[in-house]
Amino acid sequence: MLEILGNVLKNNGLILAFAIVGVTMYLSYFISDKLTKGRLHGSAIAIILGLVLAYIGGVVTGGEKGLADVSLFTGIGLMGGGMLRDFAIVSTAFGANFSEIKKAGLTGVLSLFIGVFLSFVVGVMIALAFGYRDAISLTTIGAGTATYIVGPVTGSAIGASSEVITLSIAAGLVKSILTMVGTPFVAKYIGLNNPRTAMVYGGIMGTTSGVAGGLAATDPKLVPYGAVTATFYTGLGCLLAPSVLFLLTKAVFS
Amino acid sequence: MVIFGVAILAICFLSGVFFGDLLGQILGINANVGGVGFAMLFLILLVEYLKKKDKLNKQTQEGLAFWSAMYIPIVIAMSAQQNVVAALDGGILAIIAGVAVVLISWAVVPLLSGGKKGNKNNTVNNVIEMDMNGGKQRVRNTR
Numbered sequence: 346m347l348e349i350l351g352n353v354l355k356n357n358g359l360i361l362a363f364a365i366v367g368v369t370m371y372l373s374y375f376i377s378d379k380l381t382k383g384r385l386h387g388s389a390i391a392i393i394l395g396l397v398l399a400y401i402g403g404v405v406t407g408g409e410k411g412l413a414d415v416s417l418f419t420g421i422g423l424m425g426g427g428m429l430r431d432f433a434i435v436s437t438a439f440g441a442n443f444s445e446i447k448k449a450g451l452t453g454v455l456s457l458f459i460g461v462f463l464s465f466v467v468g469v470m471i472a473l474a475f476g477y478r479d480a481i482s483l484t485t486i487g488a489g490t491a492t493y494i495v496g497p498v499t500g501s502a503i504g505a506s507s508e509v510i511t512l513s514i515a516a517g518l519v520k521s522i523l524t525m526v527g528t529p530f531v532a533k534y535i536g537l538n539n540p541r542t543a544m545v546y547g548g549i550m551g552t553t554s555g556v557a558g559g560l561a562a563t564d565p566k567l568v569p570y571g572a573v574t575a576t577f578y579t580g581l582g583c584l585l586a587p588s589v590l591f592l593l594t595k596a597v598f599s
Numbered sequence: 600m601v602i603f604g605v606a607i608l609a610i611c612f613l614s615g616v617f618f619g620d621l622l623g624q625i626l627g628i629n630a631n632v633g634g635v636g637f638a639m640l641f642l643i644l645l646v647e648y649l650k651k652k653d654k655l656n657k658q659t660q661e662g663l664a665f666w667s668a669m670y671i672p673i674v675i676a677m678s679a680q681q682n683v684v685a686a687l688d689g690g691i692l693a694i695i696a697g698v699a700v701v702l703i704s705w706a707v708v709p710l711l712s713g714g715k716k717g718n719k720n721n722t723v724n725n726v727i728e729m730d731m732n733g734g735k736q737r738v739r740n741t742r
Binding site: 362366398421429435446472475490516517518519520521523527534542545546550561581 | 608609611612615616619622623626628629630631632633634635636638639640642643644646647660663664666667669670671672673674675676677678679680681682683684685686687688689690692693694695696697698699700701703704705706707708709711712713
């Protein structure tokens with residue numbers, strides 16, 4: 346009987362994922378309500394629970410996809426994978442107000458450029474503090490601090506060592522996870538309660554998963570505004586980091 | 600029909616991603632440049648147009664609303680498949696770089712958005728009166 350149950354769950358991974366996420370969210374909203382009296386938003390708790398599950402999954406399997414590497418839970422990988430995630434992000438635009446986006450458009454574009462430069466510079470400075478001196482490693486780590494996709498794209502384009510590329514991915518992952526978890530906590534201190542700030546936020550932070558998760562836990566109505574800028578960030582980073590930013594770094598450090 | 604809404608979404612999504620890939624290729628980088636962002640803009644414009652023409656009925660909107668309501672659950676599934684172990688294993692450099700960039704970025708956000716008190720009358724609830732189903736527009740369209 347156990348075997349039959351196991352097969353049912355294994356053969357219907359995506360459906361199982363719906364059930365798991367539903368139960369997780371129910372628990373999270375329950376905890377939010379009873380233990381934090383609603384101060385900590387239910388979806389913030391659910392995201393933290395998700396990350397904890399991802400950690401457990403990663404430790405158990407040694408894989409790269411958290412819980413989704415456990416064979417029973419591959420459906421989580423499908424549900425939370427790039428395809429459905431991007432599809433759902435696009436659908437949030439249905440609730441967005443185009444005139445708001447137009448109004449904040451220029452600030453949004455500006456924040457994208459500032460965001461990429463700022464992350465890059467912070468990454469390079471910390472790499473410097475850790476004793477890296479060659480332009481290739483500095484650029485790769487700086488790019489990874491932008492997002493965990495810009496890091497490896499840049500690193501392989503300019504020929505960084507795989508050790509440095511791994512480091513750049515890890516820096517980007519830390520950024521993404523901290524943004525997911527931390528956004529609801531800082532939201533009120535940085536005025537993150539209106540579409541304009543959300544667009545700036547997406548442009549400055551840039552990590553799509555971090556911004557998407559963080560805003561969802563702060564106020565779902567802000568998601569489309571943050572996402573519309575954040576989704577340009579990785580592309581801009583992949584464009585600037587191996588070219589302009591690499592040349593600048595090379596000019597300064599060699 | 601509900602599928603019309605889902606299909607509108609799918610068409611916007613695919614054209615956006617196509618556009619992003621095309622732009623990436625034109626710029627000579629091996630990445631999608633803002634495909635999802637373009638898709639969102641397409642969807643916003645298309646929905647505005649269809650609403651004006653009164654072609655977006657309630658069922659069609661439900662097809663769109665379902666997916667935007669599924670957004671948070673999908674984000675949670677996404678968080679459950681992050682490479683948390685690698686992030687923590689990246690060593691102290693990765694953690695310091697990640698934490699520093701997030702803290703500094705948080706500090707910069709209010710400077711760019713015009714201060715944390717600058718938008719008092721502009722909070723999301725005042726600005727976005729429509730709900731996930733399209734708010735007032737829907738009432739008008741389904742009359």
